[in-house]
Amino acid sequence: MANETVFNQRADYYDRARPGYAPEAVQAIMGWVKAEAKAADIGAGTGIFTRELLRHGIETYAVEPNAQMRAKLEKNLGTEYKLHIVAASAEETGLPADSFDLIAAASSFHWLDTAAFLAECQRILKREGIVCLLINARDYQDPFTQKQHMLCQKYCPGFSSLKHGLEKTETAAEKFFGQALQRQEFAFPLCYEKEQFIERSLSSSYAPNPQDPCYGYYRSELRKLLDEWTPEKYITVKNTTVLFWGKLDK
Secondary structure: OOOOOOOOHHHHHHHOOOOOOOOHHHHHHHHHHHHHHEEEOOOOOOHHHHHHHHHOEEEEEEEEOHHHHHHHHEEEEEEEOOOEEEEEOOOHHHHHHHEEEEEEEEHHHHHOOHHHHHHHHHEEEEEEEEEEEEEEEEEOOOOHHHHHHHHHHHHOOOOOOOOOOOOOHHHHHHHHHHHHHHHEEEEEEEEEEHHHHHHHHOOOOOOOOOOOOOOOHHHHHHHHHHHHHOOOOOOEEEEEEEEEEEOOOO
């Protein structure tokens, strides 16, 4: 997996504040596999989608190269008897060939070497298995999202878009699946406590780290934006879960 250390110093924020995915998207995926299925969760992070797989009784191999994220995964789900935590990259998982009914990449596909990951999926996926890619995407028609975008432009090095994950996934998924590509979208508004929203923002790859000069400014400007937007304890932002899926030529 490219950029294996990009989430160093962000694992705590990621674990506390990253959301899951639309229940309808999860149910769609679970409807395509049998209860005795075996899944590989690629770039499992702290275990957000891993938890869904386990909750549905699926034996899951959670592949995560980042040690800090993997430690959170172990803390959160390490006692699950159907979970196998694998310290490896997406492109070289070390998993057995022709063994998996489902390969999932939830909020991780845009970080991968697409060609190398495709070859690895073709190696470990069963002939009738499927690959699913999940990503959450903010709505740029939402005025709050537009205001946050301007803050990110000011304080976040390397920032391009609040939906950069979707934009990169869309482009790469077309090459990855070819004509087999299927896509579904599910409305999934996200409700956060204000501090949780700030931590979600700080969990992004482009957000400044605590030692960066602009970190304090970014955090305080996010708080100011939230307080100006609503006097309430919570804020809801418009969001869509996008699901890409398909079978691969073997």
